[in-house]
Amino acid sequence: MTGVISLLPEGRPGLLAPLLSGAWLSGGSEDLARYLAEGGYAPLPAPDRLLDRIAAAGLRGRGGAGFPAAVKIRAVRDAPGPPVVVANGEEGEPGSVKDRWLLRHRPHMVLDGLRLAAAMTGAERGCVYLSDARAERAVRRALAERPPELHIDVVRTEHAYVAGEETAVVRRIDGGPALPTAKPPRPFESGVGGAPTLVANVETLARVALTHSRPEAADDVAGAHLLTLAGARGAAALVEVPVGTHLKVLADLCGHGRAEAVLMGGLFGGLHGAGWTDLPLDHESLTAAGGALGCGALYFLHPEDCPVAVAGEATAYLAAQSARQCGVCVSGTGALAGTLTSVARGTANHDTTDQLHRWSRQLPGRGACGLLDAAARIVATLLAHFPDRVDAHRGSACPACADPAPEDGRRFRVPMP
Structure with a gap:
């Protein structure tokens, strides 16, 4: 780190x-x-x-x-x-x-x-x-x-x-x-x-x-924030920054300047593609962009990273972490994770994408906590920001998605400084 x-x-x-x-x-x-x-x-x-x-x-x-x-x-x-x-x-x-x-x-x-x-x-x-x-x-x-x-x-x-x-x-x-x-x-x-x-x-x-x-x-x-910055191909750091700092500054800080996307707010704020570098660090701007600051953890995706793979691992982790008390959460997170696995393997079709769109709109707010909302937001933002990448998986498996999404969230774990 x-x-x-x-x-x-x-x-x-x-x-x-x-x-x-x-x-x-x-x-x-x-x-x-x-x-x-x-x-x-x-x-x-x-x-x-x-x-x-x-x-x-x-x-x-x-x-x-x-x-x-x-x-x-x-x-x-x-x-x-x-x-x-x-x-x-x-x-x-x-x-x-x-x-x-x-x-x-x-x-x-x-x-x-x-x-x-x-x-x-x-x-x-x-x-x-x-x-x-x-x-x-x-x-x-x-x-x-x-x-x-x-x-x-x-x-x-x-x-x-x-x-x-x-x-x-x-x-x-x-x-x-x-x-x-x-x-x-x-x-x-x-x-x-x-x-x-x-x-x-x-x-x-x-x-x-x-x-x-x-x-x-x-x-x-009140305006300063502690943030955890990480990514698969750069360094990680715990930083304190003033409100309004642009996300591009944070990416450059730890060698993620090549990043093309960011997973925001831990697993709660969703994936963001084009235009993410211009976003300032404040609740209003991030909310207006369809995201959320959440716990202040940012995970940067480089050109070699596949957003479908990242979304698949994130939803698989959330499905495994469900408290299993709400039927809608168990079935909803499981359905989202399983369907993203079919996308990653190249077996999805137009109906699959339509299902994901429908679930991402219907599931938020139906669980006892925010876990189901987080999974739905990841899927919604994947579809909104990376429709071409999702379509590219139709009929052919992606090398970056070849391995099944692990359920331990290992991609996102950060060592302590």
């Missing part, structure tokens, strides 16, 4: 910049004394003031949906009953490493954000939810270094695509399996132990902490 790279302008506060500016890591985790010197764990005399600052800066959640953080916090604060706050560090997307990196290297910043979330909501109980063993050790060390002001549990789960979905998080913390449940109710209404619960991504919480320690830079903090 290329490593950890900050593209933030000099002097702009970020989550990666302190690491790059000096050797402050001890045993792989940030030093408490250094974090305190940077303004960490500062007193919070007026929680509502911080909440207003977060709202004004427009901080969005970094778990995938991009929901306004202040709205989510207020919903939990205003719900009846004593709330619970959860730092969600379970990265289901195989191409993302940002949350594990933060928990391993900046646990105090995440815990600081959790402390602030508790103050803003009135919670007296918190939880750090994760699946990475090294991250768990780092968090427990940080808790021992500075005992928290509220009761905090550390709950470890098995890694799975759906394990980080917010209702799955609640279910696992309550002692059940890490599988999604039907909604409503949502966690802000009835979560851990039936209490209103804030399930916040760890990057979101880290940015809350940085906003508190650097209030004058709240807009910059």
